[in-house]
Amino acid sequence: MNPSDEIDHLRRRIRAADEQYYNDGASDLTDAQYDELFVRLRALEAEHPELVTADSPTQTVGAPLPKGGMFPSHEHLTQMGSLESLRSADEVRAFLARAQKLLALADDTPIAWHCEPKLDGVSANLLYEDGVLVRGLSRGDGQRGEDLTRNLRTIRNLPQRLAGDGPFPARIEIRGEVIMSKRGFAALQRREETSSEGTFRNARNTVAGTLKLLDPRVVKRRPLDFLAFAVGHVDGIAFATHGELRAQLARWGFEVATPSELCTDIDGVLAFHDDLERRRDELPYELDGIVAKVDNVEWQQRLGRTARTPRWALAYKFAPRLGRTRVLRIGAQVGRTGAVTPVAHLEPVELAGVTVSNASLHNWALLRERDVREGDVVEVQRAGDVIPEVVRVFTEERGPDSRPAEPPQSCPACDGPLHLDGKFLYCSNIDCTAQLVGRIVHLAGRRAFDIEGLGPKQVEQLVAAGLVRSVEDVFALGDEKERLVALERWGTRSVNNLLTQIEARKSPPLARFLHGLGIRHVGETIARDLAQHFGTLERLRAATNAELLAVDGVGDEVAASVAEFFASAKNRATLGALAEAGVAPQAAERIDGGPLAGRVFVFTGGLKQMTRDEAKAQVERLGAKTTSGVSKKVTDVVAGEDAGSKLAKAEKLGLRILDEDAFVALLEQA
Numbered sequence: 241m242n243p244s245d246e247i248d249h250l251r252r253r254i255r256a257a258d259e260q261y262y263n264d265g266a267s268d269l270t271d272a273q274y275d276e277l278f279v280r281l282r283a284l285e286a287e288h289p290e291l292v293t294a295d296s297p298t299q300t301v302g303a304p305l306p307k308g309g310m311f312p313s314h315e316h317l318t319q320m321g322s323l324e325s326l327r328s329a330d331e332v333r334a335f336l337a338r339a340q341k342l343l344a345l346a347d348d349t350p351i352a353w354h355c356e357p358k359l360d361g362v363s364a365n366l367l368y369e370d371g372v373l374v375r376g377l378s379r380g381d382g383q384r385g386e387d388l389t390r391n392l393r394t395i396r397n398l399p400q401r402l403a404g405d406g407p408f409p410a411r412i413e414i415r416g417e418v419i420m421s422k423r424g425f426a427a428l429q430r431r432e433e434t435s436s437e438g439t440f441r442n443a444r445n446t447v448a449g450t451l452k453l454l455d456p457r458v459v460k461r462r463p464l465d466f467l468a469f470a471v472g473h474v475d476g477i478a479f480a481t482h483g484e485l486r487a488q489l490a491r492w493g494f495e496v497a498t499p500s501e502l503c504t505d506i507d508g509v510l511a512f513h514d515d516l517e518r519r520r521d522e523l524p525y526e527l528d529g530i531v532a533k534v535d536n537v538e539w540q541q542r543l544g545r546t547a548r549t550p551r552w553a554l555a556y557k558f559a560p561r562l563g564r565t566r567v568l569r570i571g572a573q574v575g576r577t578g579a580v581t582p583v584a585h586l587e588p589v590e591l592a593g594v595t596v597s598n599a600s601l602h603n604w605a606l607l608r609e610r611d612v613r614e615g616d617v618v619e620v621q622r623a624g625d626v627i628p629e630v631v632r633v634f635t636e637e638r639g640p641d642s643r644p645a646e647p648p649q650s651c652p653a654c655d656g657p658l659h660l661d662g663k664f665l666y667c668s669n670i671d672c673t674a675q676l677v678g679r680i681v682h683l684a685g686r687r688a689f690d691i692e693g694l695g696p697k698q699v700e701q702l703v704a705a706g707l708v709r710s711v712e713d714v715f716a717l718g719d720e721k722e723r724l725v726a727l728e729r730w731g732t733r734s735v736n737n738l739l740t741q742i743e744a745r746k747s748p749p750l751a752r753f754l755h756g757l758g759i760r761h762v763g764e765t766i767a768r769d770l771a772q773h774f775g776t777l778e779r780l781r782a783a784t785n786a787e788l789l790a791v792d793g794v795g796d797e798v799a800a801s802v803a804e805f806f807a808s809a810k811n812r813a814t815l816g817a818l819a820e821a822g823v824a825p826q827a828a829e830r831i832d833g834g835p836l837a838g839r840v841f842v843f844t845g846g847l848k849q850m851t852r853d854e855a856k857a858q859v860e861r862l863g864a865k866t867t868s869g870v871s872k873k874v875t876d877v878v879a880g881e882d883a884g885s886k887l888a889k890a891e892k893l894g895l896r897i898l899d900e901d902a903f904v905a906l907l908e909q910a
C-alpha cells in the first residue's frame with residue numbers, strides 16, 4: 241500500500257473505533273491494537289508531513305458527538321485535551337528529556353514531575369458558578385460534550401457546591417474521571433446475578449453505559465465515584481503548582497487520586513510507574529497507568545500543547561490485561577459449589593506477563609447470551625487474581641466453522657444428574673468428588689490457608705486414593721504418612737514438606753480462614769470486612785442478621801448466606817472437626833465498620849444546627865473517629881463559624897474541609 245492509502249486506511253479504522261468508544265463505551269479494537277494503529281499513523285505522518293490534515297485523529301481528540309444523541313450538547317469553556325500515551329521507559333525518557341530541553345532551564349534545574357494514577361473511567365467536566373455546580377459534560381470531541389448534569393449529580397462524592405467559605409471563582413471547570421471502584425463493581429455484579437439489569441463487562445464499560453442512562457434514579461443506584469485531577473477555565477485565581485491545585489480540590493470537597501508523588505528525576509517517575517503497576521491489585525480502583533505532570537504551572541504554560549496533547553503531561557501505560565485470542569474448545573468444569581460452568585479453552589495469549597489458556601464463561605445462560613462459539617475470536621480479560629474471563633466476541637470475524645456449545649446432560653466429573661438453580665447448572669450428587677477437590681483446592685489457595693503443594697493435581701490424587709474424604713481430612717494426613725509416600729510421584733521428602741506446610745498453616749488469620757471456608761457470596765473482601773468487624777469466629781457465628789447487616793459491604797444476600805452457612809448441621813460438623821484437628825483462626829484486630837469508617841474528624845468553630853458533642857456522636861455512630869488536634873492523620877475538618885487556627889493549619893495540610901452545610905449533607909447521605 242502506498243503511504244497515502246495506508247494513512248487513509250488507518251485514519252478510517254481509528255475514527256470508527258473512536259466513535260464506538262466515545263459514543264457506545266466500547267470499540268471493536270483492544271487498547272493495544274488501537275495504540276498500534278495510532279503509533280503507525282503518527283510515524284507515517286512524521287515521514288510525510290505533507291499528508292497531515294487538521295482532521296487526522298493525531299490532531300483531534302475524542303470523536304464527533306452522535307447525531308441526534310439523547311443528551312443536548314454544550315461547549316466546554318476551554319478545550320478538553322487528551323494525553324500522549326507511552327508504553328516504554330525509553331519513550332518516557334525521551335518525553336521528559338524533550339520537556340527539559342524545551343524549557344531550557346538555567347543550569348539544568350531539574351523539572352519536578354507530579355505523578356498520579358491514570359484512572360480508567362470516563363472523563364467529565366464540571367462547571368461551578370460561584371461555588372455551585374451548574375453543569376456537567378462528557379468530553380465529547382474536546383470542544384463540546386454531552387450534557388450529563390442530571391446523572392453526574394447523583395454521584396455521592398461529587399460536591400453539589402464547593403466546600404469551605406469561599407470566595408469562589410465566578411466560574412471554574414473541574415475535570416476528573418468518573419469511575420467505579422472494584423468493590424462497587426463486584427457488588428453490582430452480585431446484584432446482577434439476581435436481577436435483570438443486564439450484564440456488565442468491566443468497570444469502565446459499565447461507567448460509560450451508566451452515564452448514558454436516561455433515568456437518573458437508576459444511575460443513583462450504581463456505585464459511581466468522581467475523582468478530580470485538573471481544572472479547565474478558572475476565573476480570578478491561579479495555582480502555582482499541580483500539588484497546590486490538588487490540595488485546593490481536596491479543600492473544596494473533591495476526592496483526588498492517590499497515591500501521588502512529586503518526582504525530581506526520570507528514575508523517580510519510572511519507579512512510581514513500576515511500583516504502582518506491581519501494586520495495582522491492592523488499589524481500590526482499576527488503573528491503566530500513571531500520569532506525570534510538570535508540577536510548576538508556569539512551566540506547563542511555557543511548554544504548551546500540540547494539537548491533541550499537552551507537552552507537559554504524559555500517560556505511561558501499564559501492560560494491558562485485555563487481549564484477543566481464539567476459542568479452541570468449550571468444555572464444562574465442576575466447581576466447589578457443584579456448579580457446572582462452561583470454560584473456554586483458548587489459544588494461549590499473554591496478558592501482562594501471564595499466559596492464559598483457559599477463561600471462565602460463568603454460566604450457560606450467559607454463554608448463550610454472549611453467543612460465544614468454538615472457533616470465535618474473543619477478547620479475554622485478566623483482572624488481578626480473578627480467573628480470566630471472556631468479555632466479548634468479535635462476531636464480525638466469525639468463520640463458517642464456528643460451533644455453538646451445548647450444556648452437558650450429566651455431570652462431567654461423576655456422571656451424576658444435574659439440576660438448574662437460577663442461571664446455574666448444578667451437579668446433584670453430594671458425593672461428587674469434583675466438588676470436594678474444588679473445596680480443598682480453594683481452602684489451600686494462596687489467598688486462604690496458603691498451603692503450598694496442594695494444587696488441583698495433588699488434591700485429585702489424594703481424593704482418588706481415598707486418603708481425603710472431607711476438607712478436615714487434610715489436617716489428619718499426618719497419620720497417613722506411609723500411604724502418602726507410596727503414592728505415585730510422591731517421595732518421603734515431598735510428603736514431609738507437605739505435612740510441615742499443613743502443620744504451619746493451622747492458624748491462619750481469621751479473614752483467610754473465612755475466605756477458605758467458601759461461604760457463598762463471601763469472597764476475599766467480604767471475608768476481611770467480616771473478620772475486622774467481628775474479630776473472632778465465635779462472635780461471627782453468634783451474630784444476628786441485624787449485626788451482620790451493620791458491616792460495611794454486607795447486604796441481605798451476604799447476611800443470609802452467612803447465617804445459612806453457620807446454621808447447617810454439615811458445616812457445624814466440619815467446623816467442629818477442624819477445631820479438633822487443631823485448626824484455629826487467629827483473632828482479627830477489630831475495626832468497626834460504618835459508612836465513615838477510616839475517617840478522622842476535627843471540629844472547629846461554632847455549629848448552628850447542632851452542638852459539637854452531637855456532631856461528634858453522629859460521626860462516631862457512622863464509624864468515624866474524632867480528635868481535637870489537626871494533623872496528617874485527620875481526614876476531614878468541619879469548619880463552623882469563626883473557625884480559627886485549626887482551619888488555617890488544615891488548609892496548609894490540604895485536608896478536606898467541610899462547612900456546616902456540606903457536613904449536614906454528608907450525614908444525610910451516609
Ligand code: IVH
Pocket residue numbers: 320321322323324356357358359360362363364379416417469470497531550553555
Ligand atoms: S490530566 C490535558 N490526570 O486520561 C489532559 N487525566 O488520555 C489533562 N485521565 O481525558 C488530563 N487519569 O480522562 C489526567 N490523573 C489523571 C488522569 C487522566 C485519567 C484520563 C482523562 C483524560 C485521559 C487522557
